[in-house]
Amino acid sequence: xxxxxxxxxxxxxxxxxxxxxxxxxxxxxxxxxxxxxxxxxxxxxxxxxxxxxxxxxxxxxxxxxxxxxxxxxxxxxxxxxxxxxxxxxxxxxxxxxxxxxxxxxxxxxxxxxxxxxxxxxxxxxxxxxxxxxxxxxxxxxxxxxxxxxxxxxxxxxxxxxxxxxxxxxxxxxxxxxxxxxxxxxxxxxxxxxxxxxxxxxxxxxxxxxxxxxxxxxxxxxxxxxxxxxxxxxxxxxxxxxxxxxxxxxxxxxxxxxxxxxxxxxxxxxxxxxxxxxxxxxxxxxxxxxxxxxxxxxxxxxxxxxxxxxxxxxxxxxxxxxxxxxxxxxxxxxxxxxxxxxxxxxxxxxxxxxxxxxxxxxxxxxxxxxxxxxxxxxxxxxxxxxxxxxxx
Numbered sequence: 001x002x003x004x005x006x007x008x009x010x011x012x013x014x015x016x017x018x019x020x021x022x023x024x025x026x027x028x029x030x031x032x033x034x035x036x037x038x039x040x041x042x043x044x045x046x047x048x049x050x051x052x053x054x055x056x057x058x059x060x061x062x063x064x065x066x067x068x069x070x071x072x073x074x075x076x077x078x079x080x081x082x083x084x085x086x087x088x089x090x091x092x093x094x095x096x097x098x099x100x101x102x103x104x105x106x107x108x109x110x111x112x113x114x115x116x117x118x119x120x121x122x123x124x125x126x127x128x129x130x131x132x133x134x135x136x137x138x139x140x141x142x143x144x145x146x147x148x149x150x151x152x153x154x155x156x157x158x159x160x161x162x163x164x165x166x167x168x169x170x171x172x173x174x175x176x177x178x179x180x181x182x183x184x185x186x187x188x189x190x191x192x193x194x195x196x197x198x199x200x201x202x203x204x205x206x207x208x209x210x211x212x213x214x215x216x217x218x219x220x221x222x223x224x225x226x227x228x229x230x231x232x233x234x235x236x237x238x239x240x241x242x243x244x245x246x247x248x249x250x251x252x253x254x255x256x257x258x259x260x261x262x263x264x265x266x267x268x269x270x271x272x273x274x275x276x277x278x279x280x281x282x283x284x285x286x287x288x289x290x291x292x293x294x295x296x297x298x299x300x301x302x303x304x305x306x307x308x309x310x311x312x313x314x315x316x317x318x319x320x321x322x323x324x325x326x327x328x329x330x331x332x333x334x335x336x337x338x339x340x341x342x343x344x345x346x347x348x349x350x351x352x353x354x355x356x357x358x359x360x361x362x363x364x365x366x367x368x369x370x371x372x373x374x375x376x377x378x379x380x381x382x383x384x385x386x387x388x389x390x391x
Contacts, residue, residue, distance in 0.1 A: 002161060002216070003104060003161040003162070004152070005103055005164075006105075006163070006180070007165050010109065011046075012088060012166060012185060013088060014086070014088065014119055015086045020044075021035075021037070024044060026076060031062050041188050045188065046166075046170030048141050054066050090206030092125060094207070104155045106132065107131075108134075110134070110135040110141055112134060117132070131151075142170040143169075143170040143177070144177065145179075148174055148178040163183055166185075169195045172191060173195070183200055183212075184201070201219075202224065203224065216387045218388045225262060225266075232390075237376065237383065237390065240379055246328060251278060253377065254366065255271070256370070257367075257370055261373075273299075275310065280314050280317060284315050284318060286311050305364070305365075306365060309365045316361050317363075340380065341381075341383075343385060346372055350381075358371070
């Protein structure tokens, strides 16, 4: 259960990153250099100003000490901050929601306490935070996990009771290393694929965090994808006994192998069209012309082995229905009509047994991991996260 939210400051709570970028540009410009936006987002964003000074000096070979350059930065920042630093959209609303609903909150920033308290105070939101923690309080700054672990310590919460809201890749790395889920709300840069993989969710704004907390879902469900949300809320984990549905899901789980479920789900309507709405009687009669058509269908996953397996598996699926009366009755010979509630697994003795039997019958792409995912999808195994509203 989520009890606490850790906020990065710059780019998450306050709209300060454009200000920081402009200051760095001014400092570099004084020596005849310029910092491309991509360099700023990859080398400076999310790190301490002190680290940024070293980066700038090393990158351009500047004839100035890090301490003196730091002083110049602070002077310029002070002047710009006097004009006021605005909040990011949804910051106040989210903090009010968290306060009203008993969540603990803390800022974990590479900034300084004096600067943070002044900006938060000027915006009248300092009162919404239970505590603040800064880079100088820990041995290592972001991208190391120290500051987030220190935040949990200050709040008296466990890592699994916490989420982090970040905008930078350095912050994502830090949260990932701390083993705390990170919600990324990109500011000046969309995370690359590797950092996307490390996030819990990527959201458009802090308003989306409110909606998530009101109705939390499993961490794998991309709330920005309406298809995914609908699938999670209305299908996944709910008992299904219809042969047509059970066959469709077995096929799609096979196509998922080596890919993400979201990728398959996004193509689901195209799969239905390409495979005659998963009509078993039609699929078992597919000829070479139909198979070639599928091999060249850009709207589905064009894997010949998986396409061929679909036809072979359809024949075996039908034979199982003929033998047991329905595919669900076949599954009940392994489950005895019992349901399982478990999380954090990718296979089990149950999926091992069903997988082994299906492979003995000649099916392909029915390994124990695929079958475990299949059993989760059709409701024999309930794997909704503890935080999920469907748990």
